Amino acid sequence: MNYPWLTAPAEAVADTARDLLGWLVSAHGVTARLTEVEAYSGLGQDPASHAHRGPTARNAAMFGPAGRLYLYRIYGMHSCVNVVCGPEGQASAVLLRAAEVIDGLATARARRPAARSDHDLAAGPAKLVQVLGLDASAYGTSVVDGSGPMTMTPPPVPVAPELIEAGPRVGVTSAHEVPWRFWIKGDPTVSAYRRHVRRARR
DNA sequence: CGAGTGATCAGCT
């Protein structure tokens, strides 16, 4: 299997993210088609990246070779997945934000009883992690050599370039001007853009 | 509808 994004340079992470739209991700009996992704650069120019301040115990996977998972916990209760890009030592990554479940629907529904519809099953980064059944044990595992719980497959049908839209990343306080969020235009599994709002004080 | 908020924790400052 040839993964073009596996060998792409770190500075091309935005293109890599765009190219990942339409790919299939499979884990623990559920397969979903990526409809929304975001790029995060690890070259020190991207304050929104978890790797911006250099390697730590938490973000170590991002500094490893491409094709591994970077999972992190946020707000205490939710987890999000990234696929690491770029060569070892350069911490670029693509955040998987939303997907359309195309196989293992029953399993996906069982994992997310709160979903309002099938389109809502993986309509958000934490929801996607939940539907795929990923947890901390998936941290740092490979999606390309079959050793980890998750695998990736090229799109059965390529995504038409005119259907790809770009815009500012969600929930990011800095670097609003960088349009590094990519999604498939009109896809019902893509959540509406919400600008970052600071939590209200009491 | 939309705005507000609770849940809950690792990693920086």
Added chain:
DNA sequence: GCTGATCACTCGA
């Protein structure tokens, strides 16, 4: 201590 690459639920209009 504070702050977040979040989600789901509750209000009030």
